[in-house]
Amino acid sequence: MRILVADDDALFHIVANAVLVGDGYEVIHARDGLEALNLYQEHKPDLVLTDYQMPGLNGIELCRSVKALDPQRFIPMVMLTGEEKSQVLRESLDAGFVEFLTKPVTPDELRLRVRSLFELILLHKDLALAKSESDEEMLITKHILHRLVEPGLRTLPSHIHMETLHTQRINGDACAYQQGLPGIHFGLLCDATGHGLAAGVSTIPAIQAFLGMVSRDIPLEMIYREINVKLRKILPSGRFVCLMLTRLDLHRGTLSVLNAGLPDALFLTPKGTARRFASRNLPAGVLDQVEKPVVEEVALSGGERLLAFTDGLQDFLGAEAAYRILAEGVAKVPFRVHKFIIQECLNLAIHNHEQHDDVSWALWEVPRPEFVKLPIQSNLHCSLQALQCPSPTLRSTPFAFELCFDPRSHPLRQVLPDCLRLLGNHGVPSAATQTLAMALTEATTNALDHGLLGMESTLKQEGFEVYDTVRKERLAAHEVGTLTLRLQLHRCSSGSICSLGVEVEDTGPGFDWRAWEQRQAAEDTMVSGRGLVILRSIASEMSFNESGNCLRFSLPCG
Numbered sequence: 001m002r003i004l005v006a007d008d009d010a011l012f013h014i015v016a017n018a019v020l021v022g023d024g025y026e027v028i029h030a031r032d033g034l035e036a037l038n039l040y041q042e043h044k045p046d047l048v049l050t051d052y053q054m055p056g057l058n059g060i061e062l063c064r065s066v067k068a069l070d071p072q073r074f075i076p077m078v079m080l081t082g083e084e085k086s087q088v089l090r091e092s093l094d095a096g097f098v099e100f101l102t103k104p105v106t107p108d109e110l111r112l113r114v115r116s117l118f119e120l121i122l123l124h125k126d127l128a129l130a131k132s133e134s135d136e137e138m139l140i141t142k143h144i145l146h147r148l149v150e151p152g153l154r155t156l157p158s159h160i161h162m163e164t165l166h167t168q169r170i171n172g173d174a175c176a177y178q179q180g181l182p183g184i185h186f187g188l189l190c191d192a193t194g195h196g197l198a199a200g201v202s203t204i205p206a207i208q209a210f211l212g213m214v215s216r217d218i219p220l221e222m223i224y225r226e227i228n229v230k231l232r233k234i235l236p237s238g239r240f241v242c243l244m245l246t247r248l249d250l251h252r253g254t255l256s257v258l259n260a261g262l263p264d265a266l267f268l269t270p271k272g273t274a275r276r277f278a279s280r281n282l283p284a285g286v287l288d289q290v291e292k293p294v295v296e297e298v299a300l301s302g303g304e305r306l307l308a309f310t311d312g313l314q315d316f317l318g319a320e321a322a323y324r325i326l327a328e329g330v331a332k333v334p335f336r337v338h339k340f341i342i343q344e345c346l347n348l349a350i351h352n353h354e355q356h357d358d359v360s361w362a363l364w365e366v367p368r369p370e371f372v373k374l375p376i377q378s379n380l381h382c383s384l385q386a387l388q389c390p391s392p393t394l395r396s397t398p399f400a401f402e403l404c405f406d407p408r409s410h411p412l413r414q415v416l417p418d419c420l421r422l423l424g425n426h427g428v429p430s431a432a433t434q435t436l437a438m439a440l441t442e443a444t445t446n447a448l449d450h451g452l453l454g455m456e457s458t459l460k461q462e463g464f465e466v467y468d469t470v471r472k473e474r475l476a477a478h479e480v481g482t483l484t485l486r487l488q489l490h491r492c493s494s495g496s497i498c499s500l501g502v503e504v505e506d507t508g509p510g511f512d513w514r515a516w517e518q519r520q521a522a523e524d525t526m527v528s529g530r531g532l533v534i535l536r537s538i539a540s541e542m543s544f545n546e547s548g549n550c551l552r553f554s555l556p557c558g
Helices: 010-022 033-043 059-069 086-095 107-154 197-214 220-234 311-317 319-327 335-352 412-425 430-452 457-462 464-477 513-522 530-538
Strands: 002-006 026-030 047-051 077-081 099-102 160-165 173-179 184-192 241-249 254-260 265-268 274-277 296-299 305-309 359-365 399-405 483-491 497-506 541-545 550-556
Touching: 002 010, 002 033, 010 026, 010 107, 026 033, 033 047, 033 059, 047 059, 047 107, 059 077, 059 086, 077 086, 099 107, 107 173, 107 197, 160 173, 160 184, 173 197, 173 359, 184 197, 184 359, 197 220, 197 241, 220 241, 220 254, 241 305, 241 359, 254 265, 305 311, 305 335, 311 359, 319 335, 335 359, 399 412, 412 430, 412 483, 430 483, 430 497, 430 530, 430 550, 457 464
Parallel strands: 002 026, 002 047, 047 077, 077 099
Antiparallel strands: 160 359, 173 184, 184 241, 241 254, 254 296, 265 274, 265 305, 305 359, 399 483, 483 497, 497 550, 541 550
């Protein structure tokens, strides 16, 4: 350890050198305050012993100068003085001194005081190292969370706002957004138990499971089950994640909410009436199995808003005050004003109180101009029949096209927007193209998974994560195989487009549609085959060819 001794008393330098060098310390000598300051900058000693009265700078001024040079560095300063005046002691403490030695100083006293300070320095270095390592781990965790949620939050539509106000530490809060099929929006608010790194790590698998499933339009209860299974496998006992899942469906005109441990969410109508979505499920990661998750659903007409937040906001404003301040009387103001009011309330609360917990919140509005409610033809029963899949020569139609692509290099999410844009340019209504997007996603997923990749539906019983992992492995290893989309427009006698004909064909060995039909008839609920059930509910015709590698269906556009 390196010690700087600053004193204009030559005798003290002799004593200090004899005692401290003999104990193994490196000693640097300064005869006045200015020399001491220059030597400090040059050698960066671990400890400074300085006299109160010196030429140039006195001990108080030297201490303040050293602290100004290295405000973040722990450098113990010891005052040497022949006076014990209370004013001198008080002034020294204010300047930052940690110890006092009264002259004349005996060798034993000097040795003991320096040794105790040396132990303090080592302890502080250990603490600083531990903090540095903890800060690095915290930064990595924050980076991972940011990389997970930032792409979705960057694409938030104008009628949806979600954000998290973080403390300097991680406290387990996060929000995530993802658009599923066109016109369908998914959101997640989550708050992991505890604070710090453990809470941040607990949040990551929940977000991963959410983002991995919403692109497939998996129901909220299945997403919740998957998150629960994942957390039970990863987290130790006593750790769990409170969360809220939301799904806004502009096709059906519905808002679905699954609340598992978060404060009540508010559903506000343009007329000012409100409904609360209380927590009706246990936080994810508490139980091994979740029997019947509760999902609440409300019908929409346009203009409604959903306000949801984690308990950090209640800590600022008070439980009931949060609802009164953020919701009452603001349903009639424009969305941007409502959002501004919430942000200003939070800014004011943070300014007046120390923020101890993260705050995540979300404000969703059902857009009136864009809102379209499409009735689902669930009363139609389309039996599957074997047929000869037609050649690329399509029936006489005003417009038709065929698209063949390799799903490894051109996934559907890349080619679908161009297909929809082309159909829109030829007069297909926007509502019909949104329904088509959902139908094509389900049909091509079925063709890819079960046609090209030969995936077994029973694998989904082991969990979506297992199924998705196997799917990615097989897709990466798949060398040859394409999907072909054929779309054709049919016009009514009036000239308007009345239906869309769709064919989805794969080059695989085929899908066993007969076995699926038998299972579907025997079971009320199935983990697999849900995509075909969706197609059956919205299509006026639906059939497979004999080998099962070509699916045809028709969608009404009226």
